[in-house]
Amino acid sequence: MGIDYYGILQIPRTSTTLDIKKAYRGLALEFHPERLQQSNAQEVFSLICEAYDVLGDPFRRAIFDQFGEEGLKAGVPTKDAFIQAYHYHGDPLLTYREFFGTDSPYADLLDYVKNPPVAYETVENKAAKEKRPPIKHPLVLTLHEIFFGGVKKMKIHRLTFVDEKQTTTEITEKILSIPIKPGMKPGTEIVFFKEGDQHPAHEPADVIFITEDREHETFVREENDLIMTVKVSLEEALLGTIVTVNTIDHRTIRIPITDVIDYDYEKIVEGEGMPILEKYPEKGDLKIRFSICFPNYLPKASRELLAKGFRLAKLGGSDCKHHETINKIVLADKILRVGHEERLPPI
Structure with a gap:
């Protein structure tokens, strides 16, 4: 079992930052090696300073609360990164000096007022304090x-x-x-x-x-623009879809995508980004990027239909950017697959 830093400072785990500072202040003055002339005073003083170095830092305290001293000093793997191991610098007087502003266990900041150094006095006998x-x-x-x-x-x-x-x-x-x-x-x-x-x-x-x-769970901020990535199927990438966006200001907007979506495609919705600080209330843009999910399997009939569409596109002089022919063939095939009883009557 590792070191219990709360036990060293004699405080409960529910202590506030103020409680931690008060506990350290009292124990550090009591167990300062110059004040307590005992053989193990230096070791106890070092443990007190190490405990404050851990619990006085919110990040280290959170790791200690969850993983204990072993996890704190061994490092903790997370899904995003690895939290580096903590090692106390080993100089308790440095911790003491950073807290009290002096190494002396007796000064307690009063000597500066009773016997002010000349360097801090002006002709008006007022302190010219360094910031x-x-x-x-x-x-x-x-x-x-x-x-x-x-x-x-x-x-x-x-x-x-x-x-x-x-x-x-x-x-x-x-x-x-x-x-x-x-x-x-x-x-x-x-x-x-x-x-x-x-x-x-x-x-x-x-x-x-x-x-x-x-x-944020949906958006990434780039300057004044908001970026979101939407997953679409291959069918949606070729035939179009509608993207539903829940905005930061609690609106729901539906954005039709009628173009063929490729890996470089980006839909820009003007005025749906973050406020522009220098031009408020103007806003940046919302940029929608896409991740295309390809099917794991295509039936033979679907392969033949797609092959036919690509052949006709080539015969019509279309390249990979001219997709209207393919869209029409796929839509026509869908219509032909609908039974007569399901079709709408002519207008």
Whole structure:
């Protein structure tokens, strides 16, 4: 049985991100090797930091919750890709320093206020704080969200000052409202200025959300266009068909296909794509591509009929792109196969 990271941090599996940070903060200060002079302090401290390194990352935590420590460190195969094995970098003080901003178990950020370094003072005796690097998060959006736009709520956890002197910090939650414009492109950066951790010696970092498109069951987005692939039979490819499309804005449209469908054929429906950000409410196009399913078997009569159609097409001077003759022959054969009693009376 592998390591139980929840047990190391002494928290239940239902803990929130805030619970995980609070548990790590307390245990890391308690078991810091400089503070706890015991032979196994370094080993315990390293396990605590490794547990936070796993559970503090939503992706690693999800893998651990499903596959345990063995799956996390061995890698997990999926139907689309292989999730690489996780290996702790082995430097618990690096994890500690990234969380606390210092290696010392005693400073707890107060020394910067009681004895501020000269480098951080101006002539007005105010802190000239250096700004920390931005904190970037992916923001995965569905095509529905991008199509209609709106506001998306995201919860973040940050250290904030809890006293007037701005010397003590605690972990708090904050809800950020992210504006989503119709047609927003993937890779768009949405910046929230100075929403990172508050620190006596540094300006808070900017929090940046970078948009990504979530995979859709029907459509693939290419710039402002939507691409969908439809499977058709050989009969439909030669004689035509009707494609039913359930659009992102909850409409149903039926598109007749009257041309012969080959591998390069693409039906373009103008104005049924994604909104164009710079020209809203204009929209891109819907492009329908086709995958042709060939039959596994053809009866002899069908082979002879097709052979006859192709011979007549050649005699008429038609090449592979001129299909009207074949269509007429196939349709005529269908009519002849209908019994007299089933035929409609003449008009």
